Amino acid sequence: MQASWSRRRQLVLVLGSLSAFGALTIDLYLPAMPRMATHLDASTASVQATLTVFVVGLAVGQVLVGPLSDAWGRRRPLLIGLALYAVASLACALAPDVGWLIAARVLQSLGAAAGTVLARAIARDLFSGVAMTRFLSTLMLVNGLAPILAPVVGGQLLAVTTWRALFVLLAGIGVLLLSAVALTLPETVPPERRQSAHPRALARTFARLAADRRFVRLILAAGLMFAAVFTYISGSSFVLQDGYGLSPQQFSLVFAVNGLGIVACSQLNGWLVGRVGTEAGLLTIALATAVLGSAGVLGCALAGAPLPLLLVFLFLVVAMLGPVLTNATSMALAEHGTTAGAASSLQGMTQFLIAGVAAAALGATGDDAVAMGAVMCCCAVPALLLALVRPSVRRH
Structure with a gap:
């Protein structure tokens, strides 16, 4: 029993850290975005583009990595992705201009995609049903630390160093996780369960997933909810710092409180x-x-309401991300155990593509609180409508 509990804690720590890659890589440098725009002599839109391309890269990368992991196993794609992430993070730290930074962020996102998609796939390899939902909720203890700690660490580091140190830190985290996966995480897809990597076989797999209306409905609801929160992630540093006068340190504390909401509601x-x-x-x-x-x-x-009231409503939105992603992911992957990599990648692609569109819409409409609230509503309302759809009972 002790060994089993020890192994479970190890899985939670490693898989939770892998699933937090996207949030960590986004949130750590959020307090630095206004300063980066000044230092790189770039516009606000250009700096926000480093966020958008990262999200799009996460989406594309997951579609590549997920199906390959069904054919090759989880370990090899995961190790390659972590190595790419570490190298690309160093390239971000060395960026002489915003164009270089955007290109390096694309490579960084492709590496991070491996951790994001394969954490879900490995969880599905090991658990199913309510046990999977509970395990995913437990992962949020680690995954939820990213939005809590990342902006706090980023804000505090900015008080003593430059934004480049943030990307050096990300490179170090990538190397640490690469070592942890290599030493502690076994292969979870035995050879007899592996799928064909032939393009036609992959196309058939994706066609089956796309034809599953319940699966599509769930991943769209999860994607729209993620986009609502990502709108907050993309715009809040400018809204709260430039619009409401918060310092980078105060902003990071607000971000941390919202992250605590994700963890608490997930548990x-x-x-x-x-x-x-x-x-x-x-x-x-x-x-x-x-x-x-x-x-x-x-x-x-x-209405121009005071900041504390605005923060209460922001908390309500952000805190719901954990329960939505946990329940939607568990239900979406429940019937796709043999193709968990492909199913997880399709969910990830949908999630981050919708988020990228939401971030682009926010950038096009402005970086004020009205634009942020409007885009969040446009994401949350259809997500709820999708969840309210009750399909007819299947006959076997």
């Missing part, structure tokens, strides 16, 4: 599922709360 979700409610019911409640929060953000912005 509550893990306890409630199977005891008080189903994944579907808890998903609907979380999305309804997110809609309420998004509408509150927009209303506060239009």
Whole structure:
């Protein structure tokens, strides 16, 4: 029993860290974005583009890595991706201009995609049903630390060094995780369970996934919810620092409180599922709360409400990310165990592509609180509507 518990903690730590790659790589440098624009002599839109290309790269990278992991196993693509991530992070630190930084962020995103997609696939290899939902909720203890600690660390580092040190830190984290995976994480896809890597076989796999209306509905709901939170991630540094006058350190503390909401609600979700409610019911409640929060953000912005009230509604939106992603992912992957890599990659691609569109929409409409609230509402409302759809009972 002790060995089993020790192994589970090890899995939570490694897989949670891998699943946090995207959030960590985004959140760490958020407090530095206004300063980066000044130092690189770049526009706000150009610096925000480093965020957008990273998200798009995560989407594309997951589509490449996920299906290959069904054919080759999880370890080899994961180790290659982590090595690429570490090298690209150093390239970001050395960027002489914003064009170089954007290019390096693309490579960094492709490496980070391996950790993001394969953490979900490995979890599906090892767990199913309610056990998977609870395990994913537990992963949020580690995954949720990224939005809590990353901006705090980033903000504090900016007080003593430059933004380049943030990317050096990311390179070090990449090397550390590369070592951890190489030494502790076994292969979870035995040869007899591996799928063909032939393009036609991959096309058939994706066609089957696209034809599963329940799967598509769930990944779209998760993607739209992620996009609502990503809108906050993309725009909050400018809204809260430039618009409301917060310092980088104050902004990082606000970000940390919202991250604590993700962790707390994820753990509550893990306890409630199977005891008080189903994944579907808890998903609907979380999305309804997110809609309420998004509408509150927009209303506060239009009415010029005080900052504390705006922050309360932002908290409601961000905190719901954990329960939504946990329940939607568990239900979406439930019937696709043999192609978990491809299914996870399609979910990841959808999630980050929608988020990229949301970030681009925010950049095009402005970086104020009204634009942020409007884009968040446009994401949260259809996500709830998708969750409310109840498909007809399947006959076997």
